Amino acid sequence: MAAVTVLRVIDLEHDRPHTLSDLADLLTPWAIRVAVTLRLPELIDEGLTRVDELADRVSADTVALGRLLRLLACRGVLVESTTGEYALTDISREMMSESARKWLDLDGAGNRLEASYSGLLESIRTGEAAYPKTFGCSVWRDFESSSGLAESFGAYLVELAGRWGPELVERYGWSRVSKVVDVGGGDGTLLGLLLTAHPAMRGVLVDLPATTLAARRRLAAAGVLDRCEVVAGSFFERLPIGGEVYVLAQVLHDWPDAEASAILRRCVEAAGEGGRVLVIERVRCTGRPGQPVDEALAAMDLRMLLLIGSLERSAAQFARLAEDAGLALGSQAVIGEFSLLEFVVRASPARSAKSVRLSVSAGN
């Protein structure tokens, strides 16, 4: 085997404190089980060190398998070289042992694993989401049909928005904005913050019906509901017009490129020329071999594949999607672990509307 330059070596004992979220995270155990099931450590040990060779041998989707290997490298189960080759660590050597195989092989007896992750092997082979196959419907349809699920997801979003919302309200030039449309605005946390900080501003929130009920409650509690329109509908349909700014916060990462493009085109169509679209997302680095990789984002990227068939994107990937939809990059800022990408509509609304008809109509 050719000598490789080690990109990441993680000393679990000294470099990585064991936090509760490290220990409670279910993704890595599933990834380890898939690797064991596909006998990846044995294949790497045999000299198949490149993603494409491995994908070929195990009949997997190369890109999806690469995402799996990257996460395993981030977790210290493998090491990835600057040339994109993989090598074993003590942990992956241990995964070749009889007892580990017995315990971790997905086909083996005795494995009882968290239900929504049980389709990861298929996700890795096909590059498609597992959740709808496990539960018979998309994540969003599932959330819509269960108030308990919607509520707990809402609570998670509130906590998350607390990490980027206040800074976004403070740092963006909102004083120029009289009407903002929060597309897929969730339970209204951001809109509540914005309208509270800007008493003359009006807002529109578009989301699925069950979520808009929670949004109404939150906006009423914030005392801003009288300046809001809460629209129960889909962002794959025509959006309300008249906003100077259309916000897409943590929405595009929920969708593969075709659907993400369709959502952007709906924003372009509604905003009209000169209108602005703000994309707030965690933005990953390029993902090329040798580039630094954010461990949490690598985990989220794989989780998005598993649950929705979507992905975390780099700034360049967002810019490409936006450009195709008729947007030009205006400005960029970092807000904690999130990025704010401001795009300006450059295409004519008529062209955008035509594009929408030609692409996806409903993604749920």
Ligand SMILES: C[S@@+](CC[C@H](N)C(=O)[O-])C[C@H]1O[C@@H](n2cnc3c(N)ncnc32)[C@H](O)[C@@H]1O
């Ligand atoms: C990850 S959450 C982001 C919520 C909010 N923007 C935030 O950052 O807290 C994605 C949102 O998209 C909404 N959503 C999913 N499919 C939708 C659709 N077809 N039309 C409108 N909203 C949708 C979900 O209900 C959810 O509130």
